[in-house]
Amino acid sequence: MQRRWIIALKVVVWVLCLCPAILLAWKATHDLLGANPLSEVTLSTGHWTLYFLLSTLAVSPVRKITHIPWLIRFRRLLGLFAFFYGCLHLTTYLWFDKFFDLHEIVKDIYKRPFITAGMTAWLLMFPLAITSTAGSIRRLGGSRWQRLHRLVYASAVAAVVHFWWLVKRDLTRPESMAFILTLLLGFRIIERLLAQRTPRTPPIVQES
Amino acid sequence: MLIKKQPDIPSSEITSKSVYMNRRQFMTRATLLGAALAAGSELADPEPAQANTKLTMVKSQFSTTETPTPFKDITNYNNFYEFSTDKYGPAELSRNFKTHPWKVKIGGAVAEKKTYDLDDLMKLATLEDRIYRHRCVEGWSMVIPWVGYSLSNLINQVQPTSKAKYVKFTTLMDMGQFPGQRSQVLDWPYTEGLRMDEAMNPLTLLTFGLYGETLPNQDGAPVRIVVPWKYGFKSIKSIVSIEFVGSEPPTAWNTATPREYGFYSNVNPEVDHPRWSQATERRIGEFFKRKTLMFNGYGDQVASMYSGMDLKKYF
Numbered sequence: 422m423q424r425r426w427i428i429a430l431k432v433v434v435w436v437l438c439l440c441p442a443i444l445l446a447w448k449a450t451h452d453l454l455g456a457n458p459l460s461e462v463t464l465s466t467g468h469w470t471l472y473f474l475l476s477t478l479a480v481s482p483v484r485k486i487t488h489i490p491w492l493i494r495f496r497r498l499l500g501l502f503a504f505f506y507g508c509l510h511l512t513t514y515l516w517f518d519k520f521f522d523l524h525e526i527v528k529d530i531y532k533r534p535f536i537t538a539g540m541t542a543w544l545l546m547f548p549l550a551i552t553s554t555a556g557s558i559r560r561l562g563g564s565r566w567q568r569l570h571r572l573v574y575a576s577a578v579a580a581v582v583h584f585w586w587l588v589k590r591d592l593t594r595p596e597s598m599a600f601i602l603t604l605l606l607g608f609r610i611i612e613r614l615l616a617q618r619t620p621r622t623p624p625i626v627q628e629s
Numbered sequence: 630m631l632i633k634k635q636p637d638i639p640s641s642e643i644t645s646k647s648v649y650m651n652r653r654q655f656m657t658r659a660t661l662l663g664a665a666l667a668a669g670s671e672l673a674d675p676e677p678a679q680a681n682t683k684l685t686m687v688k689s690q691f692s693t694t695e696t697p698t699p700f701k702d703i704t705n706y707n708n709f710y711e712f713s714t715d716k717y718g719p720a721e722l723s724r725n726f727k728t729h730p731w732k733v734k735i736g737g738a739v740a741e742k743k744t745y746d747l748d749d750l751m752k753l754a755t756l757e758d759r760i761y762r763h764r765c766v767e768g769w770s771m772v773i774p775w776v777g778y779s780l781s782n783l784i785n786q787v788q789p790t791s792k793a794k795y796v797k798f799t800t801l802m803d804m805g806q807f808p809g810q811r812s813q814v815l816d817w818p819y820t821e822g823l824r825m826d827e828a829m830n831p832l833t834l835l836t837f838g839l840y841g842e843t844l845p846n847q848d849g850a851p852v853r854i855v856v857p858w859k860y861g862f863k864s865i866k867s868i869v870s871i872e873f874v875g876s877e878p879p880t881a882w883n884t885a886t887p888r889e890y891g892f893y894s895n896v897n898p899e900v901d902h903p904r905w906s907q908a909t910e911r912r913i914g915e916f917f918k919r920k921t922l923m924f925n926g927y928g929d930q931v932a933s934m935y936s937g938m939d940l941k942k943y944f
Binding site: 455456457459460517518520529532533534535586587589590591 | 886
């Protein structure tokens with residue numbers, strides 16, 4: 422695909438990714454967030470963080486299955502949007518739920534497993550977001566950068582666990598998120614196992 | 630003797646009316662009426678609406694002076710899992726819920742087992758306009774002007790025997806009307822229970838109305854219990870059976886997750902839910918969070934029932 426087409430498509434995807442945030446802001450200013458608007462903002466930004474995290478993880482499998490190589494060009498964009506919604510989500514918690522009461526926040530992270538999991542998910546995303554530039558890849562070196570960015574798996578697991586633990590009773594949504602995550606991680610494991618069975622380079626036989 | 634006095638301004642007149650609930654129907658009728666008038670013909674009899682009817686009631690000494698939460702929020706932000714686990718679901722899904730005819734069976738350890746017709750049950754005692762604080766276990770709260778009478782009126786009427794130690798309440802079981810009952814999210818039908826002294830406490834309200842009118846379906850129509858010093862889920866909705874029993878009855882949320890929801894479930898800022906804090910709450914309509922009060926602020930009337938009890942153990 423031509424470079425300028427990819428750029429144009431990137432702009433479209435970028436605008437689409439911003440839509441949930443714009444819609445939320447519009448609803449907030451038009452009194453459309455229901456009886457408990459602050460809770461609605463927290464839930465909505467949380468859901469979108471998860472959706473974007475899973476979308477990011479879906480890029481590689483989809484690319485390999487469909488043989489569309491240029492899909493990889495959208496992975497960073499989606500990952501950064503996951504971080505963006507994660508930051509909004511964290512901010513709503515720190516602000517509207519805790520009103521920046523540091524003592525309460527620390528106590529919460531320590532005492533409540535679902536907060537610990539959520540905080541872990543965000544903290545694991547943070548180094549990935551700041552090393553997402555081409556310059557960082559160069560500085561760290563390709564393989565080290567890649568190893569660091571495997572943290573995204575841990576972040577996604579922590580995010581799903583966070584969602585699972587906070588739900589009161591109806592687990593339908595966290596279950597479906599966990600199912601998708603299992604598929605996405607499972608794909609990678611199977612891919613690895615297959616790669617080990619059929620080595621690309623013939624083994625070097627040492628002769629004594 | 631209770632001196633009955635008509636309220637200066639019934640809460641139904643201060644705030645939003647049930648017209649809001651039936652706004653679509655209202656608009657349709659208005660349109661039909663307009664069309665009929667234009668055509669110079671008579672308007673055909675409209676289908677009997679399930680509009681909420683006004684209730685005659687007196688002011689209550691147990692009311693809080695806090696500002697009631699708007700009708701719109703009380704009737705759109707509901708936890709009523711029989712309809713949906715989504716808070717905004719019950720308002721829509723309960724639209725055609727049938728509340729007439731409705732019978733409430735009184736059973737168990739009572740002198741006289743009896744089944745009440747809703748209309749008779751409603752006439753058993755003087756209805757009161759009672760404005761209560763409502764605290765949900767999830768950490769939000771409202772101020773709700775309920776209409777009903779103390780459950781003790783009914784209990785005195787049916788005369789439980791000495792074997793009655795607890796009261797068990799049961800919600801209607803009807804998968805056709807309650808789509809949520811087709812899922813396994815709770816053990817249906819919903820059941821709740823109170824200790825005899827809790828049931829006899831004057832604050833425990835057998836509730837028929839909200840904002841001066843019969844209960845909207847999504848708020849537990851046609852008859853529910855309101856226990857204002859306990860978390861909201863103890864206040865069971867759409868009751869069909871009240872049974873007097875000798876031992877602690879199983880209750881829906883306690884059966885589902887015993888570690889998280891105790892039989893007592895008294896509002897207590899010092900005993901956290903295993904997964905979240907109960908120290909603060911968000912009053913619907915407010916930006917800042919409030920400190921949650923012990924027994925939801927009803928300590929003066931109820932604390933003595935639990936003296937000597939370890940409330941961390943009996944949460």
